[in-house]
Amino acid sequence: MNSVSASIQSDRQPMLExxxxxxxxxxxxxxxxxxxxxxxxxxxxxxxxxxxGKSTLMKILYGLYQPDEGDVLINGEKVSLQSPSDAIDHRIGMIHQHFMLVSSLTVAENVALGLSSTRGPITDLKQVAKKIKSLSDRYGLHVDPDAYIWQLAVGERQRVEIIKALYRDVQLLVLDEPTAVLTPQEVDDFFVILREMTSDGRGLIFISHKMNEVMELSDRISVLRLGRLVGTTTPQETTREALAQMMVGREVDNTREERPATIGRTALSINRLSVGGDRGVDALIDFSLDVQQGEIVGLAGVSGNGQRELAEAISGLRPIKSGSISLFHDGNPKPIGGLGPKAVREAGLSFVPEERMRDGAIGEFSVADNMVLHNHHSTRFSRGGFLNFGEIHRHSQKLVDDFQVKTPSIDTPAKNLSGGNIQKMIIARELDSDPEVLIAAQPTRGVDIGAAEYIHARLVAARNAGTAILVISEDLDEVMLLADRIAVICQGRMMGVVDRIDASREQLGLMMAGVTD
Amino acid sequence: MRSYLIAASIAIASVAAALAVGAIMLLALGANPIDGYKTMFTAAFGSADGLASTAVKAIPLMLVGVGICIAFRANVINIGGEGQMVVGGLLATSVALALPNAPAVVLLPLILCAGIIGGAFWGSIPGALKAHYNVSEILSTIMLNIVAVQLMNFLLRGPLIDPGEIERGTRIPQTARLPEAADLPMLSETLNLHSGILIAIAAAIGAWVLLWRTGLGFRLRSVGLNPAAARYAGIPVKRNIIIAMTLSGAMSGLAGAILVFGSESHRMVTDGSTMGFTGSAGFNGIVVALFGALHPLWTIPSSFLFGGMLVGANSLQRVAQVPSALIIALNGLIVVFVVSTEWHRKRLQNQVQTQASQKNENEQSASDHGNAKS
Incomplete structure (x- = not known):
């Protein structure tokens, strides 16, 4: 990384102030x-x-909010950003955590959206596709212009967002937690892309929670806390620990209390499972994995290698082609493949879905309603078809207190909570039933450090209490922190299972890339 | 609380705006708008007789509107109120004709149930098509309206026709005078008001209880708001879509039965279109539900307002010699204003909510730090 010394920096005109x-x-x-x-x-x-206050600051930059005080200067000139189109006119781009793509359109169509065409009112998609191809080759993005967005995994969608920005030739790009969905190797490739972009003179604003990436990539780092700028520093002058402390104002515990897994009997068994995908290709091929009582198995892999389909198949949402998925009750297998989510839940399985706002919660429903989404019809919460609100409120209040969900009240609509608290709410609901097996997909993606720490602690506590847990995560740090055994998936196939103690990042990275010995 | 105020003020403002535009139209027709509106208001709400007529007009609007609310909460849009009213009316009529000697205590519940079943059946078809084959319910309900009208024309011209019409050779497509035991009881000896209004209000309250107090309502609303999360939670999405359309159809079917047995002729009559039977209540009920913010309880006052406008329209036509089509235009204007202000209401609400959540988030991180320090 070309570390620019402070004296040279002050000589150059900032592109954004x-x-x-x-x-x-x-x-x-x-x-x-x-x-x-x-x-x-x-x-x-x-x-x-x-x-x-990061997102507020970025929304001001993108013209979504107007500041009450202060100025925004682009290339030394004061500008007024009244709307995103003003920002786009100033060649400012933003890649949101939630991608802004139309899923029923192709990559090329998404890129062409809102742009004027060389052929007047008729969009020249061939031209667009050609340029996408050349950008894709130049920056190593591997994006097929003719693929539909709904066919793409999260990681691929992100590369489409980058193509969009490059296509529009943005000079200043805001990246909101871009690496959440990538493998270590992919992150390296991604950083090469980003450096390619900065070498063209583009400026990048990088928003991330991951300290090692921040230290590796940044030229400068600014830390915000409670709306105020705590300080600006460089990777040379600081350490990961110091940054974490600046961020949260206290020491962060990133080590795990060592407690050997008290492994019991097999609780979940996946045997030679094959599952169809959305693109006509099988998403899972001959996939086998066992999870025992009292252990956490981490499933590592690059986004889009069958993890989503696996979670859907286990939770009963996706039909299976061949093979079996079984839960065990007192040693007796009960096949659950294709039974549907209700029966699977009744058999003792809980799941924390990957897309928490889409699949895990109903935003307009209150916290209390969300807490009983799956069991409101049980005799405890329902009598003669009528809901027992007294009991629902008592129960929800208890869960909110137990799991430290920060909400003004249990009657607050879930969508008004922060991401971390919505996730705590979902974890509370899913762990409350003392499930035999818990499937947690991306349990802390996009969640702040405090909440992530807490969620990890609760998962470990559930494991210590005997629950069999499968954590599906694209965050290798999370897998290495949580799991007792680490399984790796690549292109729908099981690459192997290693004990965490024997695992190295390099070895796992190679497995995630599909390299076998 | 605040959102109710916003909703109410917008409703009032849209009525005012519609009346203002209507006033211009009245002026253009050479009538004095102030006198005209006074006539309308007096006719609809100014006397006991007027109020009774308004209430009778409000009954089918209220029931259809309540059905629209139920469907809407499960995110299905039922445009098939007309057809469901017709089928409910037909089934209820057939039951009454088949049991000419049954006593009222037996016959009245039977015909109401028949209306409910007929409408529910007609509503369940588009529900099942939507749930299983993803057929747009907007299209299928409209299509089924047409099927229902042809069914009505066939039955009232043939199997169900009044034998007297054949004897006389007039062949007016209507049934014979239905058994008196099936006449809906009148609420007052002097006023022309039957007990259908009580049934409609009870249905509105029942729908509110169903939606917000029962497990079924919980499931319907969760499917309407976020089918993906509902599915993950084990709630059968398809089944609930069918249930929503079935219940919605049941309400319209009940409206159809009440229309027949509360009518002054006590016959089921067709003029060849749905209009002649329903008076467009199957469509106007949608307007009523929209104006009532798609809430079953607000549908009650809303249906009285629109029922009153129908009554007022008739007297305006008599007194000021303006075409009653003006009132249809006024109805339409109110809807246009209500619907176009809907986005404004949402924006106001979102603003309130975003501010609340921003504040919330910041307070949370503030308390995080507070905890850390302590």
Missing amino acids: MRGITKRFPGVIANDNVSFDVLPGEVHTLLGENGA
Whole structure:
């Protein structure tokens, strides 16, 4: 990384300057006199917990909010950003955590959306596809312009977002937690792409929670806490621990209490499972995996290698082609493949879905309603078809307290909670029934450090209590932190299972890439 | 609380705006708008007789509207109120004709049930098509309206026709006078108001209880708001879509039965279209539900307002000599204003919510830090 010394930096004109930005919402100051700048060819990282004011600052930059005080300068000139189209006119791009893609359209169509065509009113998709191909080759993005978005895995969709930005020739790109969906090797490739972009003189604003990436990629790092800028530093001047402390204002515990797994009997057995995918190719091929009582098995893999289909097959949402999935009750197998989610839940399986807002919660429903989504019809919460609100409220209040879900009240709509608290709510609901088996897909993706730590602790506690847990995660750090055994999936096939103690990142990375000995 | 105020003020503003545009139309027709509106209001709400007529007009609107609310909460849109009313009316009529000597205590519940079953059946068809084959319920319900009308024309011209019409050779497509035991009891000796209004109000309250107090309502609403999460939680999405359409159809079918047995002729009559039988209540009920913010309880006052406009329209036509089509235009204008202000209401609500959640988030991180320090 070309580390630019401070003296040279001050000579160059910043491509973006945000000076003394203050943004107030009723009762709260989201940004309090924040100053932030980006030089050409620089990666400037913005670090902070959820609610620290990062997204407010970025929304101001993207024209979604207007600051109450302070100025935004682009190339030294004061600009007024009233809407995203103003921002786009100034060649500012943003890749959101939730991708802004139309899933029923192809990659090329998505890229062409909203752009004027060389052929007037008729979109010249061939031309667009050609340019996508050349950009894709140049930056190593491996994107097929004719693929439909719904066919693509999360990691691939992200590369489409990058293509979109490159296609529009943005000079300043905001990346909101872009590496959450990538393998270590992919992250390396991704960083090569980003460096390619900065070497063209583009500026990048990188938002991430992952310290090692932040340290590797950034030229400068600014930390926000409670709406205020805590400080700006460089990777040379700081350490991961110091950054984490700046961010949360306290020491972060990133080690796991060693407690050997008290492995019991097999609780979940997947045997030679094959499952169809959405693209006509089988998403899982001859996949076998056992999970025992009292252990956490981590399933590592690059996004889009069959993890989603596996979770759907186990939870009863996706029909299986061949093979079997069984839960065990007192040693007797009960096949659950293709039974549907209700029967699977009744057999003792719980799941934390990957897309928490789409599959895990109903945003408009209150926290209390969400807590009983799957068992509102049980005799405990329902009498003669009528809901027993007293009991539902008592139960939800208890779960909210037990799992430290921070919400103004249990009557608050779930969508008003932060991502971390929605996830805690879902974990509370899923662990409450003392499941025999828990499937947790991406349990802490996009969740702030505090909540992630807490969720990990609860998963380990459930394991210690004898639950068999399968954690499906694209975050290798998370898998290595949590799992007793690590399984690796690649292109729908089981690459092998290793004990965590014997596992190295390099070995797992090779397995994730499909390299076998 | 705040959202109710926003909703109410927008409803009132849209009525006012529609009346203002209507006033211009009245002026253009050479009538004095103030006198005209006074006439309408007095006719609909100014006397006991007027209120009774308004209530009678409100009954089918209320029932269809309540059905629309139920369907809407499960995110299905039932445009088939007309057809479901017709089928409910036909089945109820057939039952009454088949049991000419049954006593009222038996016959009245039977015909109401027949109406409910007929409408429910007609509503379940598009529900099943939507759930299993993803057929748009908007299209299938409209198509089934047409099928229902032809069924009605066939039955009332043939199997169900009044034998007297054949004897006289007039062949008016209508049934014989239905058994008196099936006449809906009148609520007052002097007023022309039958007990259908009580049934409709009870249905509205029942729908509210169903949607917000029962497990079934919980499932219907969860399927309507987020089918993916409902599916993950083990709630059968397809089944609940069918249930929603069935219940919605049942309400319209009940409206159809009440229309027949509360009518002054006590016959089921067709003029060849649905209009002649339903008076477009199957469509106007959608308007009523929209104006009532798709909430079963707000549908009650909403249906009185639109029922009153129908009554007022008739007297306006008599007194001011303006075409009653003006009132249809006024109805339409109110809807246009209500629907076009809907986005505004959502925006206002979102603003309130975003501010609340922003505040919430910041308070949370503030308390995080508080905890850490302590």
